[in-house]
Each structure stands twice: as structure tokens, then as C-alpha cells.
Amino acid sequence: xxxxxxxxxxxxxxxxxxxxxxxxxxxxxxxxxxxxxxxxxxxxxxxxxxxxxxxxxxxxxxxxxxxxxxxxxxxxxxxxxxxxxxxxxxxxxxxxxxxxxxxxxxxxxxxxxxxxx
Amino acid sequence: xxxxxxxxxxxxxxxxxxxxxxxxxxxxxxxxxxxxxxxxxxxxxxxxxxxxxxxxxxxxxxxxxxxxxxxxxxxxxxxxxxxxxxxxxxxxxxxxxxxxxxxxxxxxxxxxxxxxxxxxxxxxxxxxxxxxxxxxxxxxxxxxxxxxxxxxxxxxxxxxxxxxxxx
Numbered sequence: 001x002x003x004x005x006x007x008x009x010x011x012x013x014x015x016x017x018x019x020x021x022x023x024x025x026x027x028x029x030x031x032x033x034x035x036x037x038x039x040x041x042x043x044x045x046x047x048x049x050x051x052x053x054x055x056x057x058x059x060x061x062x063x064x065x066x067x068x069x070x071x072x073x074x075x076x077x078x079x080x081x082x083x084x085x086x087x088x089x090x091x092x093x094x095x096x097x098x099x100x101x102x103x104x105x106x107x108x109x110x111x112x113x114x115x116x117x
Numbered sequence: 118x119x120x121x122x123x124x125x126x127x128x129x130x131x132x133x134x135x136x137x138x139x140x141x142x143x144x145x146x147x148x149x150x151x152x153x154x155x156x157x158x159x160x161x162x163x164x165x166x167x168x169x170x171x172x173x174x175x176x177x178x179x180x181x182x183x184x185x186x187x188x189x190x191x192x193x194x195x196x197x198x199x200x201x202x203x204x205x206x207x208x209x210x211x212x213x214x215x216x217x218x219x220x221x222x223x224x225x226x227x228x229x230x231x232x233x234x235x236x237x238x239x240x241x242x243x244x245x246x247x248x249x250x251x252x253x254x255x256x257x258x259x260x261x262x263x264x265x266x267x268x269x270x271x272x273x274x275x276x277x278x279x280x281x282x283x284x
Contacts, residue, residue, distance in 0.1 A: 032210025088269030
């Protein structure tokens with residue numbers, strides 16, 4: 001393996017998409033497999049982050065241009081809105097977890113079955 | 118050079134995401150989460166999204182990760198080294214997410230339209246370019262996002278504070 005050639009390789013769109021897909025599926029696994037509510041919330045954050053990578057990567061590789069005075073940065077703006085929604089989601093989610101913890105003294109989702117009969 | 122930096126930080130982001138979902142200590146999970154966010158911020162820099170990289174570091178690494186750590190400390194019970202166990206059906210979760218990844222990877226690798234190598238970046242990406250967009254074309258969603266953040270934070274305070282029981 002010739003390491004000096006490694007610097008000449010270019011990283012294309014599909015590489016970014018693969019990285020994002022890997023992060024997304026790790027988050028998906030966390031949502032399915034974890035018992036702690038906070039761990040599930042963290043996995044959701046991982047998935048949202050992976051989607052952000054996709055937005056920015058598509059913007060970078062497919063919309064590299066300028067219309068009128070605006071650069072076409074729709075992907076960046078979408079990623080910004082996703083970040084905003086993720087921040088509010090995590091704030092409300094953690095507050096809910098603390099409120100549930102106060103009543104049930106637990107953060108284990110397997111024990112939250114009081115809507116089940 | 119860019120390639121080496123990309124692979125170092127992409128592997129860092131993915132390995133720390135792996136740490137988030139496999140660690141048995143939830144405090145380690147939270148710290149791996151911050152590390153993963155930082156790796157993704159470097160990927161943003163490589164995609165010429167400077168402003169988003171700064172936002173990622175400030176909001177995700179600086180805000181969300183710290184908030185998660187506080188919530189963990191407030192709800193921790195029992196032994197911390199076994200605070201983040203898998204549930205009974207984790208095998209199905211692993212199967213489903215692996216199949217999802219194989220499917221997405223298949224689509225990505227077989228789609229010839231997406232085999233694009235980077236051209237020199239001519240677009241913006243700095244704070245001034247994005248603010249120009251946010252204050253003209255996306256003004257209504259921008260204001261709505263501001264209202265959403267305010268409402269969410271007030272709601273979070275109300276929820277976490279708890280309702281006082283009336284006597």
C-alpha cells in the first residue's frame with residue numbers, strides 16, 4: 001500500500017452518504033436495542049445528525065452554484081432547521097424523562113407499561 | 118491531505134457512535150456522543166460548511182451533550198457501570214438496522230448519479246451567505262423556529278419543574 005497516493009484520492013458524494021448511512025443505522029440500532037430512555041434519546045440525536053450530513057453533502061456536490069445574489073444553500077438552511085428542532089426536542093425530551101423519573105423512579109422503558117392492559 | 122483528514126474523522130465519528138450504542142456505562146455513552154458530534158463537525162468543515170460546523174460544535178457538543186450529561190446525573194440509580202443495558206429484543210434491532218444499512222449502501226453504491234467527485238467550491242457557506250438566505254427567502258420558517266425554541270424551552274422548564282400539588 002502506497003501511502004503517498006492516499007492524499008490524491010478524492011472523497012466523493014457517495015462516501016459522505018455511506019458515512020451518514022452508517023451513523024443513521026447505529027442510531028436506529030440504539031433506538032431498538034436500548035432500555036434506558038436517555039440512551040434512546042441519544043440515538044435519535046445520532047440519526048438526526050446523520051440526516052444533516054446528507055443535507056450538507058447533497059448541497060455541496062449537487063448545488064454548487066449561485067442564482068441572483070443568493071448562493072444555493074438550501075441544504076445548509078435545512079440542516080440548520082434540523083439542528084434547531086433537535087435542540088428543542090432534546091430539551092423537551094429530557095424534561096419529560098425527569099418528570100417521568102420523578103413519578104416512577106426509573107428510566108427503563110420496559111417498566112413503562114401503564115398504558116398497557 | 119483532505120482524504121486523510123476525512124477518513125480519520127469519519128472513522129472517529131462512526132467509532133464513537135458505535136461506543137454510544139454499545140457502552141454499558143451511560144456516562145461513557147454521553148461522552149462518546151460528544152466525540153461523535155465533534156467528528157461530524159470536522160466533516161462539515163471538509164464540505165465547506167463553515168457556519169454549520171461552528172453551529173454543530175456550539176449546539177450539539179456544547180449544548181445537547183452537556184444537557185444529556187445533566188439529565189443522566191439527575192436520573193442515575195444503582196450502579197453506573199450497568200446503567201445502559203440492552204433490552205430483550207436487541208438481536209432483532211441489530212438485524213433490522215443491519216438490513217437497513219445494507220439496503221441504503223446498495224442504493225448509494227449502485228446509483229451512478231451520485232458518483233460525483235468534488236469540484237472546486239464556488240458557493241458560499243459562511244455566516245453572511247446563510248444569514249442573507251435566512252432573512253429573505255426563509256424568513257417565515259426562521260421566525261417560526263425562534264418561536265418553537267422559545268416554546269420548547271419554556272415547556273421544558275415547566276415539565277422539569279413539576280406541578281405543585283394543591284392542598
